[in-house]
Amino acid sequence: MNTRNRAAADGFVLALTGGIGGAKLCLGLQRVLPAGGLRIIVNTGDDFEHLGLAISPDVDTTLYTLAGLANVELGWGRQDETWSFMRVLETLGGPTWFRLGDGDLALHVERTRRLAAGETLTEIVADIARRFGISSRIMPMSDDPVRTIVAVAGGGELGFQEYFVRDRCAPAVAQLRYAGADSARISSAAAQSLQDPALRAIVIAPSNPYLSIDPLLAVPGMRTALRARAAPVIAVTPLIGESAVKGPTAKIMRELGVPPSPLSILQHYNGLVDGFVLDERDAALAKEAGIPVRVCDTLMRSLGDRERVARCTLELAQAIGSPPLAQKLRES
Amino acid sequence: MNTRNRAAADGFVLALTGGIGGAKLCLGLQRVLPAGGLRIIVNTGDDFEHLGLAISPDVDTTLYTLAGLANVELGWGRQDETWSFMRVLETLGGPTWFRLGDGDLALHVERTRRLAAGETLTEIVADIARRFGISSRIMPMSDDPVRTIVAVAGGGELGFQEYFVRDRCAPAVAQLRYAGADSARISSAAAQSLQDPALRAIVIAPSNPYLSIDPLLAVPGMRTALRARAAPVIAVTPLIGESAVKGPTAKIMRELGVPPSPLSILQHYNGLVDGFVLDERDAALAKEAGIPVRVCDTLMRSLGDRERVARCTLELAQAIGSPPLAQKLRES
Numbered sequence: 001m002n003t004r005n006r007a008a009a010d011g012f013v014l015a016l017t018g019g020i021g022g023a024k025l026c027l028g029l030q031r032v033l034p035a036g037g038l039r040i041i042v043n044t045g046d047d048f049e050h051l052g053l054a055i056s057p058d059v060d061t062t063l064y065t066l067a068g069l070a071n072v073e074l075g076w077g078r079q080d081e082t083w084s085f086m087r088v089l090e091t092l093g094g095p096t097w098f099r100l101g102d103g104d105l106a107l108h109v110e111r112t113r114r115l116a117a118g119e120t121l122t123e124i125v126a127d128i129a130r131r132f133g134i135s136s137r138i139m140p141m142s143d144d145p146v147r148t149i150v151a152v153a154g155g156g157e158l159g160f161q162e163y164f165v166r167d168r169c170a171p172a173v174a175q176l177r178y179a180g181a182d183s184a185r186i187s188s189a190a191a192q193s194l195q196d197p198a199l200r201a202i203v204i205a206p207s208n209p210y211l212s213i214d215p216l217l218a219v220p221g222m223r224t225a226l227r228a229r230a231a232p233v234i235a236v237t238p239l240i241g242e243s244a245v246k247g248p249t250a251k252i253m254r255e256l257g258v259p260p261s262p263l264s265i266l267q268h269y270n271g272l273v274d275g276f277v278l279d280e281r282d283a284a285l286a287k288e289a290g291i292p293v294r295v296c297d298t299l300m301r302s303l304g305d306r307e308r309v310a311r312c313t314l315e316l317a318q319a320i321g322s323p324p325l326a327q328k329l330r331e332s
Numbered sequence: 333m334n335t336r337n338r339a340a341a342d343g344f345v346l347a348l349t350g351g352i353g354g355a356k357l358c359l360g361l362q363r364v365l366p367a368g369g370l371r372i373i374v375n376t377g378d379d380f381e382h383l384g385l386a387i388s389p390d391v392d393t394t395l396y397t398l399a400g401l402a403n404v405e406l407g408w409g410r411q412d413e414t415w416s417f418m419r420v421l422e423t424l425g426g427p428t429w430f431r432l433g434d435g436d437l438a439l440h441v442e443r444t445r446r447l448a449a450g451e452t453l454t455e456i457v458a459d460i461a462r463r464f465g466i467s468s469r470i471m472p473m474s475d476d477p478v479r480t481i482v483a484v485a486g487g488g489e490l491g492f493q494e495y496f497v498r499d500r501c502a503p504a505v506a507q508l509r510y511a512g513a514d515s516a517r518i519s520s521a522a523a524q525s526l527q528d529p530a531l532r533a534i535v536i537a538p539s540n541p542y543l544s545i546d547p548l549l550a551v552p553g554m555r556t557a558l559r560a561r562a563a564p565v566i567a568v569t570p571l572i573g574e575s576a577v578k579g580p581t582a583k584i585m586r587e588l589g590v591p592p593s594p595l596s597i598l599q600h601y602n603g604l605v606d607g608f609v610l611d612e613r614d615a616a617l618a619k620e621a622g623i624p625v626r627v628c629d630t631l632m633r634s635l636g637d638r639e640r641v642a643r644c645t646l647e648l649a650q651a652i653g654s655p656p657l658a659q660k661l662r663e664s
Contacts, residue, residue: 084435087435
C-alpha cells in the first residue's frame with residue numbers, strides 16, 4: 001500500500017453540495033485528497049420527472065464534473081454533446097424548455113429503467129460513479145423524493161425546474177419549501193458516512209444555501225448528525241462581495257430580505273459551522289465572522305483554482321483541530 | 333378544388349402493412365394516388381417496451397418512410413442520425429442490443445409520455461403523421477397490446493424483438509402466436525376505414541405474412557371485415573422465386589414446412605384476396621394462381637420502382653372491378 005492509499009484509509013472528508021459551484025470545489029477536493037478520501041452528499045431537491053424520465057440535475061452535475069465529462073461552457077450536461085433528440089422533439093411538438101443532450105439522455109433513461117426495476121438512486125449513482133472511474137463516493141441525500149418548491153411573490157408556486165430553468169429565476173422568491181422532506185429518510189450511505197469515525201472534516205460547498213444546501217439540511221437527521229459530529233464543519237462562501245459567481249443566490253437573498261453578503265451566509269449556517277472560507281476581496285469581513293476564517297481567491301476558473309480553494313478549505317479544517325486530517329495532509 | 337382533391341374525395345385505397353418492404357409500397361401508393369387517397373393499417377405486433385419506452389417499430393418505419401425521413405441504408409430509423417445516446421448507454425452498462433438513434437429516441441420518449449398522459453396510440457400516430465406532413469392516414473391496427481411471440485425449435489419462446497433484432501432471426505421458428513390478439517379491439521380508425529363506402533381497394537403489402545400481416549389479421553373483426561368488403565383485396569408478393577427481398581420470410585416458411593414460393597403466399601391468404609401481384613421472374617406461376625394476377629418487377633430500389641409496383645397493384649384492383657378507383661386513376 002502506498003502513502004496515498006494509507007492516508008485514504010486513515011479518514012475521509014465529507015462534502016455537502018448542490019450544483020456547478022459545489023461540484024467544482026468537490027473536483028478540487030478530489031484532486032488534492034488521497035484517492036477515496038472524499039465522500040459527497042448531493043442535493044436531490046431539484047430532482048424531477050420530465051418526459052417520463054427521472055432527472056437528478058445536481059447528482060448528474062457532480063458525476064459529470066468529477067468524471068471530467070462536464071460541459072464547462074454550458075455549466076450543465078456533458079461535454080462534446082449532440083442535440084438530435086431535442087431537434088426532433090421540437091418537430092413532434094414535445095416540451096423543449098428543459099434541454100437534454102443526446103448523451104446526457106442515456107443517464108436519465110438508464111436511471112429511470114433501473115429505478116423502475118427496484119434499485120435505489122443510491123445504488124444507481126454508486127454504480128455509475130464506478131463506471132465513470134470516479135474515486136470519490138457520491139451519495140444522494142435521500143432515496144425518497146424531496147422537491148424544492150418556490151413560492152413566488154404575488155402568489156402561486158413553481159416546481160424548482162420551472163422556476164430555475166423554464167423561467168430562468170425571473171420570478172421573485174417569496175418563500176421556499178422542500179416538499180416530502182419531512183418524511184424523507186436520509187440515505188443510509190449518507191447516514192453511515194456522517195457517523196463514521198473516519199470522518200475528518202465536513203465541507204459545505206459554495207452552493208446556493210436556499211436551493212442546494214437547505215433541502216439537504218431539511219432531511220430529518222441531517223442537522224442533528226452535523227451538530228453531533230466531532231469533525232469540524234467548514235463552509236465556503238458562494239458570494240464575493242454582494243454577488244454570486246453564478247446563479248441567483250444574491251437575487252434570492254434580496255427577495256427574501258436578507259442582505260447579500262458572505263456574513264449573511266454565515267448567519268444562515270449559524271450553529272452548524274466551525275470555520276468559514278472567505279474570498280480575498282472580502283478579507284475585511286473576517287474579523288466580524290466570530291469563527292475561524294481563512295481567506296483565499298475563491299473564483300474557480302481553472303483546475304488549479306479548484307485545487308487552491310480545496311487546499312484552503314482543508315487547511316482551515318486542519319487548523320481548527322482535526323489532527324487525523326492534518327496527519328493525512330502531511331502524508332499525501 | 334382541383335382534380336387531385338376531387339379524386340381523393342371520391343375514395344381511398346387501404347393498405348395493410350408491416351415493416352420496410354410494406355412501407356416502400358405504401359410510399360409508392362402515396363405518390364401515385366391523389367393526396368389523401370391512401371390509408372394504412374399498420375402492424376403493432378412487434379411493438380414492445382424497452383428501456384421503459386413504448387416502441388412501435390412498424391408504425392415508425394411507416395411514418396419515417398412516408399415522411400421521407402427513413403434511413404434507407406439501415407432499413408430502419410431516421411436518416412442523418414446521430415448515436416450519442418447509444419454510446420453513453422454502453423458506458424453505463426445499459427442494454428444496447430436494440431439500437432436507438434438520438435433523433436429516433438425523441439419519437440419513443442414523446443410517444444411514451446403521451447400514452448402515459450392518456451392519449452391512444454391512434455391519436456398520437458395521427459398527430460405525428462400530421463406534423464411530419466404526411467398526406468396519408470396511418471392507423472395502428474389496435475390501441476390494445478398485441479405481441480408477436482416466437483416459439484423456437486427445441487422449446488422456449490422469444491419476444492419478437494429478441495428474435496428479430498437481438499438474435500437476428502437465427503433461431504428456427506416452430507410456431508408463432510400473437511399474445512393479446514384475442515382480446516384486442518381493432519382500432520376505431522381502422523374499423524371505420526374498413527367499413528367506409530369510399531373504400532376502393534385493399535392492398536396487402538409485400539410484408540412478411542407471419543410477422544407483419546398475421547398479427548393484424550389476428551385482431552378480432554379484421555378477417556370478417558376483409559371478407560365483407562366490396563372492394564377488391566390485392567396481395568403483393570414478398571417473394572421473388574424462393575427468396576425474400578429482405579428479411580426472414582423464406583427462412584421462416586422453410587422452418588414451418590411451407591415451400592417458399594409466391595404460390596405459398598397466395599395459399600396463406602386463401603379466401604382473403606382477389607388478385608395477386610407476382611414478380612416478373614415468377615411469371616410462369618401466374619397460370620397456377622387461380623385468381624387474377626398482374627406481373628411486374630417487384631424489386632423496389634428507387635422511388636420510381638415504388639411507384640411502378642404501386643401502379644401495377646392499383647391497375648390490378650381496377651381490372652378486377654373497382655369502377656370508382658378506375659375513375660379516380662383516370663382523373664389523377
